[in-house]
Amino acid sequence: MPQTEGQGVSFSCGSAPYWHCHCTRAGLPQLTGVDPRELCAHKLMRKIFEAGLVCSFLVACCCAQTPTLQVLPWNGHRAAVSLTFDDADSVQLDRVVPLLNRRHLRGTFFLTVSKLTRLDDWRRAQRQGHEIGNHSVSHEHPATLTRVNEEVQVEDAKRFLDSNFKSDVLIFAYPYEESSPGLAFWVKRYDFAARGWRGGGDLLYVRPDAE
Numbered sequence: 337m338p339q340t341e342g343q344g345v346s347f348s349c350g351s352a353p354y355w356h357c358h359c360t361r362a363g364l365p366q367l368t369g370v371d372p373r374e375l376c377a378h379k380l381m382r383k384i385f386e387a388g389l390v391c392s393f394l395v396a397c398c399c400a401q402t403p404t405l406q407v408l409p410w411n412g413h414r415a416a417v418s419l420t421f422d423d424a425d426s427v428q429l430d431r432v433v434p435l436l437n438r439r440h441l442r443g444t445f446f447l448t449v450s451k452l453t454r455l456d457d458w459r460r461a462q463r464q465g466h467e468i469g470n471h472s473v474s475h476e477h478p479a480t481l482t483r484v485n486e487e488v489q490v491e492d493a494k495r496f497l498d499s500n501f502k503s504d505v506l507i508f509a510y511p512y513e514e515s516s517p518g519l520a521f522w523v524k525r526y527d528f529a530a531r532g533w534r535g536g537g538d539l540l541y542v543r544p545d546a547e
Contacts, residue, residue: 419443420531422471422509424452433461446471446509446531449493455500462501469507470494470528478516486518494526507531 419436421428424447436443445461446469452458462468472489473496481489490508497505508528510519523530 420446420469420509422446423448423475424458424471426454429454429457429461433464433466436466437464442466444469444507446507447497448472448475448511449496450474459501462503467507468497468501468503468505469509470497470505471509472511475511477512478510478514478519481516481519483518486516487522490519490522490526490528 419441421432421443422445424445428445432443442465444467445458447458448471450473458468470490470493473493474489476485476489478486494505506526506528507530508523508526509531510523513531520530
């Protein structure tokens, strides 16, 4: 089974404050007498609060891949929070989406095509206002890919998602937060805004001039 990134929270500050909470495979602690759903909500709110405390100390960038994409105003608010979830795990449909809906929040779900099940439920989540992103075809380490497979991981996943979600998917999350020159080339080719990788200045989102 492919390795999955650990849980964590990432942050970035652009020209305006921007907080990014990155949630991957769900794993709730087992505490006696505590409803797991409420525990998840508590953890989510705590992470957002922690983001606010440390954001002023971070130096990062949040940019789109091309000049045609730009950060839009947040309805007059001074900051925004981005909640992202990876891998198309069913627990995200069962727990995370309902939890966000109850609190009138929306998340971004980066889907790995080979792991994707319950397609109708994911479509329903999209209709409810949640964003769908590309997390590659099969979640491979970029260093193991051939040149042909680098293109396949990006392009085939995008075509599948565009077709099945009737939308132009423009965001990509690098598997394992790792990249390669070839993979980055195809991400840029399809005008993605890409959640970044370890290295290259630890950029959270990749600029067009990032190597």
